[in-house]
Amino acid sequence: MRLLSDKISARISSKRRSRLAGPAVILLGLLLTGGLYAMFAPANGAASTANSDDVAKGRALFLVSCASCHGKNAEGIVTRRGHNHGPSLVGVGAAAVDFQVSTGRMPMAQPGVQALRKTPVFNSTEIRQLGAYVASLGPGPAVPSSSETDINGMSADEISRGGEFFRTNCTACHNFQGHGGAMPEGKFAPKIYEDTPRQIFEAMITGPQQMPVFADSVLSPQDKREIVGYIKAINSEPGYGGFSLGSLGPVSEGLFAWIVGIGVLVLAAIWIAAHTARSKKKVEADA
Structure with a gap:
């Protein structure tokens, strides 16, 4: 009996030393991992x-x-x-x-x-x-259901949370008001305030063009709904005067300050200097 057991052990050991043993174990491990992932991974x-x-x-x-x-x-x-x-x-x-x-x-x-x-x-x-x-x-x-994109009657807390999600995930491309912005290689992030709630929701789950996909593991359907509510809320607020400058933030505001603000100051300084010189010449001529 012991002799038979030793023969079986020797045979198994020889199979382990086979050149095909390593690839076979790896293949078995990959098949097992893929099967478990397919069973338990979310759709x-x-x-x-x-x-x-x-x-x-x-x-x-x-x-x-x-x-x-x-x-x-x-x-x-x-x-x-x-x-x-x-x-x-x-x-x-x-x-x-x-x-x-x-x-x-x-x-x-x-x-x-x-x-x-x-x-x-x-x-x-x-x-x-x-x-x-x-x-x-x-x-x-x-296509998202009407309940997922219905933003009527959203509370202030939900809109506030939507603003936090929007500022964290979206403003780098769409800026703080959703007016869009420039991107590399001649592309741009479009303005999103013209889109319907369903279209905004669909953009987040499909990732059109250069936009990333926000899976439910990143932003839940409720999170996406709150983002939609925030976008619609901030773009329904009335303007309180002044130039919006495209609502592009400090870039357009700084450009306006340099070109218009400092430009006006330079012109005013030139005008003052020119008129001062004329006044001195006139006084000297009268004397």
């Missing part, structure tokens, strides 16, 4: 629940207006030089479609550094159908 997006009629109509609209840039199956198109002519839309979700199309950024009138806001091309029904088709391609953020 990244919601699966499509749209009816087949909306999906079919959305695909028809997509083929006419979007496929030239994003491909017939929304797989994206890469140019010969390796640039991204139109990114893949698989997994972006209905929320991304609703934001881009309802703000008129898509379809783009012409290629550029950044898609600009303009009058929407599609109506609300067509936007819903386009979103249904894109959502059917892969799970992604869904």
Whole structure:
């Protein structure tokens, strides 16, 4: 019996010394880790629940207006030089479609550094159908519900908390009043006070263009709702006089002070000096 046990131990030891033992253990560990993550990780997006009629109509609209840039199956198109002519839309979700199309950024009138806001091309029904088709391609953020974007009746505490979140996460690009600002490579953070509450919420969960995505682990849906409430609250306040200078903060204010303020002082000093010289000449002539 002991001899049999020694043979089995020797066989196991020889297998451990095999060249394939190390890669096999690593592969097993990766499979185990991936399986556990898939079981316990939170979902990244919601699966499509749209009816087949909306999906079919959305695909028809997509083929006419979007496929030239994003491909017939929304797989994206890469140019010969390796640039991204139109990114893949698989997994972006209905929320991304609703934001881009309802703000008129898509379809783009012409290629550029950044898609600009303009009058929407599609109506609300067509936007819903386009979103249904894109959502059917892969799970992604869904269009937020009315309860998530309803800011009516928000308390002062909620708006105050929204201001804290906004100043911490948003002002670096959009400035303190949400009027936007310049960014590298010819891009810019757009003004956001013109957007609807739903569009602002969608921007936070989809990260359009250079904007980061604020997942629920970073900002909860309630946090996002409070940010929306704060943005709408500060931009509904009346102006109390003076020049806003675009509400861009110390940059525009300092530029105004240097060019206009100091410029006026310089002109005044030149005028005073010139008139003083004329007065002295006149006195000398009279004498």
